[in-house]
Amino acid sequence: MPIRSLKSAGRWVLAILLFAAGVWAQRSGVIEDFLYYLPDVRYLAVQHLFLTAVSGSLAIAIAVPLGIVLSRPSMARFAESLMQVLNVGTTIPTLAVLALSMSFLGIGTVPAVFGLTVATLLPITRNTYVGLKGVSPALMEAAAGLGMSPAQRLFRVELPNALYVIFAGIRTALAINVGTVPLAFLIGAGGLGELIFTGIDLYDTVMMLAGAIPTALLAVIVDALVATIAFLVVPRGVNPSRA
C-alpha cells in the first residue's frame, strides 16, 4: 500500500514538474529558439540516420557471418583468441578509431562509416557467437541424428534458437551507434553532432540541446524499432517476450 501511494505521488510530482518546465520554456522563449533550429535538425537528423543505417547494416553484414564462422566446431581452436582480439578492439575509444580512419581515409562520410562500422562490430559478433554456442548440445545431437546436413542444422536449428541473443546484440550495437554518430561530425561527416559541438563551442545551450535531444530520441526510436523487428522475427517458441 505505501509503495502504491508513493508511486502515485511520484506521478503527480512528475506531471507538475513537466508542466512547470513547459511554462518556463514558453516564458523564457526557449521553445522559439528551438524552433529556429528545426530545419537544421531535420536535415542533420536525416544525415545522422543515414550514417547509422549504412554503418549499422555493414556491421551486421560483417559481424553475423563472422560470429557464425567463429562458432563452427572446426574454428574452435581460434575462436576464443579471435574474440579476445575483438574485445581489446572495443577498448579503443571510438573517437580514436575515427581519428585513425581519418588518418588514412581522409575526411567525410567514408572514413566516418568505416570507423562507426568497426565500433559497432563487436557486440554483434560476440552475441552471434555466444548465441550459437549456447544452443543446447542435445538439440544439435537430435538435429544430426534425424539426418540434417550441417547447413540445415545451422539454418533450421542453430540460428532460429540463437536469434533472440543475436538481436539483443544488434539492439545494443545500434543504440551505441546512434549515440556515437555525433562524433562523426569531427571528421566532417555531418549529423546532429554539428549542432552539439558547435553549440558547445559557442556556449549556446539551446543549440547544443537542439542536437542532443534529437540524438537521444533517435537512439530510443532505433532501439524500439529493432526490438519490434526481433519480436516479429524470432520464432514464438524461443521468444521470451512472446511466451
Next chain:
Amino acid sequence: MIRLDNLTKVFDTPKGAVVAADHINMEVPRGEICILLGPSGCGKTTTLKMINRIIRATSGKVFLDGEDTTGMNTQDLRRSIGYVIQQIGLFPNMTIEENITVVPRLLGWDRTAYKKRARELMDMIAMDAEAFLKRYPSELSGGQQQRIGVARALAADPPVMLMDEPFGAIDPINRAVIQDEFLKMQAELKKTIMFVSHDIDEAIKMGDRIAIFREGKLVQYSAPDDLLSAPRNGFVESFLGEDRALKRLNLVKVREVFSDEMGSVKPDDTLETALSRIDDFGYQNAILMVNDRGEPAGMITRSVARTTRGYCRDHYQTAPPVAQLDDDLRKVASLMFANDTTWLPCVDARGRVCGHITQRAMTHHLGSRYRSRPEDSAPLRSQPETKE
C-alpha cells in the same frame, strides 16, 4: 536386421587411448527390442551411437537388413533410422507439428502428405492433434515432450530405431505409462529397436533381448529370462541384483504355470461331497465353490465340511482373490503374500474359473529354469569370456 560386426571405438584422451567399445558382435532380429544394459561408461551408448554415426567407429561394420552401411551417405543413413535421445531434444523454435515432420520434410514429402502423417502420429501416441500440433515444446510436460520425441523418430516410418535412455528423464509413474504405451505401439509397428538403459527393471520389461556391457565389452546377450536364470559370470549376477529370482516373476505369465486340474464344488452340492472332493484332490484346507456361470463364488473349508451337514451354498466363506491368465507371477506372489495363501484360483478373460496356481508350482517353474543353464540362450559369436 541390425548386425554389428567387430564394432570398435577407441577414444584418444590425454591419458592415452581408451577403448570404449571392444569388438562388439551382435545381431538384433527384425521386430525385436534389444536393450543395451550396463553401468555408466560401459560402452553401451557408444555402441548405439556408432550405428547412426553420431560417434564414428574406429573399426568394424554395421549391417542394416543385411546391407553394409559403411558406404552409405551419413544423412541418408540417419534419415532411415529413428533416433530418440534422453534429453528429448525437441526444437524449441518449431511447433509440435514442425517437430514431428522434420524427417518427412527433409525427405521432401509434399505438404499434404506430411500434414496427414502428423495427425496419424498424434493418434498413434494418443495425443489430441487439434490441441497440440500448433503448440510449442515449452508448453508441454516432460512426458508429453518425450511422446512427441518418439513420434518424431517414427515419422518417416523407419524400420530401425535407436533409443538412448529415452524414458530416463521422466518421473517413475509417467515412465511406466509411457513404457506400456510404447510396448503397445511396438506390438503393431514391429520396429527393430536398440535401446540403451541402465535400469534393469526397464530392460526386463521392454527387452526381447538384453545385452550386458562392461568396460567396452559385450558380456552376455540373452533373452531376459535366460539372463536372469543363467547369468554368465559374477559381474552379470551382481549387476542383476540379489533379487533376480523375484525379477523373473515379472517375465512369467500365469498361463505358463497354472494347472487346469482342479476340484471344485457347486452351491447345490452337499458338504459331504465337498469333504470327499477335498480328500480326493488332496487339498489341505479348503475347496473352491463355483457358481453356475463358472465364476468363483466362495470357499468351503475342511473343518466346516467335516463338522456340519447341509449344502455348500449355506456354509461357504468369501471367495479368495483370483489370478488372471495374463497376470505375471509377481502380481500373483503379491496376492498370495497379502492373503496368506499358497494357491489362487485362475480365471480366464470372462472371469470363469479355469484352474489354479500354487506357490509350489511357481517356485518349481523358476527352479527348473535355474538348473538348466541353457546353451541356447543366444548366439554369442566368438565373444571372448570376460574374467570374473
